Amino acid sequence: MTRRPLNRALAGFTSTIFAEMSALATRTGSVNLGQGFPDFDGPASMLERARQAIAEGVNQYPPGPGAPELRAAVAEHQRRFYGLDLDSDDQVLITAGATEGIAAAMLGLLEPGDEVVLLEPYYDSYAATIALAGGIRRPVRLEPPDFALPREALVAAVGPRTRLLLLNSPHNPTGMVLGPGDLAFVADLAVRNDLIVVTDEVYEHLTFDGVRHLPLCTLPGMAERTITLSSAGKTFSATGWKIGWATGPADLVSAVRAAKQFLTYVNGAPFQPAVAEALRLPDDYFAGFRASLQGKRDRLIDGLTAAGIATFRPSGTYFVVADARSLGYEDGYRLCRELPELCGVVAVPMQVFYDDPDGARHLVRFAYCKRDEVLDEAVRRLGSLSSA
Secondary structure (H helix, E strand, O other): OOOOOOOHHHOOOOOOHHHHHHHHHHHHOOEEOOOOOOOOOOOHHHHHHHHHHHHOOOOOOOOOOOOHHHHHHHHHHHHHHHOOOOOOOOOEEEEOHHHHHHHHHHHHHOOOOOEEEEEEOOOHHHHHHHHHOOOEEEEEEOOOOOOOOOHHHHHHHOOOOEEEEEEEOOOOOOOOOOOHHHHHHHHHHHHHOOOEEEEEOOOOOOEOOOOOOOOHHHOOOOOOOEEEEEEHHHHOOOHHHOOEEEEOOHHHHHHHHHHHOOOOOOOOOOHHHHHHHHHOOOHHHHHHHHHHHHHHHHHHHHHHHHOOOOEEOOOEOOEEEEEHHHHOOOOHHHHHHHHHHHHOEEOEEHHHHOOOHHHHOOEEEEEOOOOHHHHHHHHHHHHHHHHO
């Protein structure tokens, strides 16, 4: 065949770093601190509800927008934690994880040539889905050590062709959490420029040290222009279930649904009532989970520091960013390729989350959403590098 088989919009997106590094972990028997998935299960009541739903025959297509029980639970969650009042019939859409929500939002809301302003580094599906929609990304770089929002650069990135701002807080992969002042700045920018905003808030319940997550849609002028995405994967340690949701004004949710129906159509029938059950868990669950992950963060940072590896302390998410130069490497990708053979640990190079990889060539990311004994073993192995 002489014709090019791959859609040119997907050139450069044929594989993900997560697949590459997880395969390397399997091949070498390494501790995988690369991909952000937990090695422990979520709440027992949620798991039992899924088993019950399967036994009760909840195994066929659910309604296209999602099971009414789950849509109602999502609306209740938004009211309970953020004071938002949503109509679960037309302001809540269930998706195949937040990743499908991102894709459906880009496909449903963008026209070819529209510009999307986003924070860099970014979750890799952002770039791919913007490209599939024919959009043009305009990254705004977050710089270490605090990865603070660069307000002047954000303003400069918005131009006459900007249609959408794609915002992620708590931020993967840096762990930065936007505070009220930065959110107010973003809201003012969006209103003045009449932008649609899509917010990826999958780590909404994973913030530490007293930092609290505030949805952008709660700020003045933002409810009518914001699609909020989240999922059960991170909050309830069920990443493989792929149950997410999009909430917002009915017209924007309808646009996202128009694209979503031609992606997965529906998904995860028996998991939807189980996630509804989890969303209604008492406050003690959410506080306890947050405390547990903060402890894991501290455990990994303390271990990395003792091993001579410089880190940046995150305020949220699953991840710690580290400086490869503290191990004698200028190139984080090279370090991540060699770590499995050197000591049996897998990390992810940060440069894959940038348009210009030179901007973060020395940074790597470790995930700490693992059992304590796994974190301890990874630290022990990494410590052998500094003592060698």
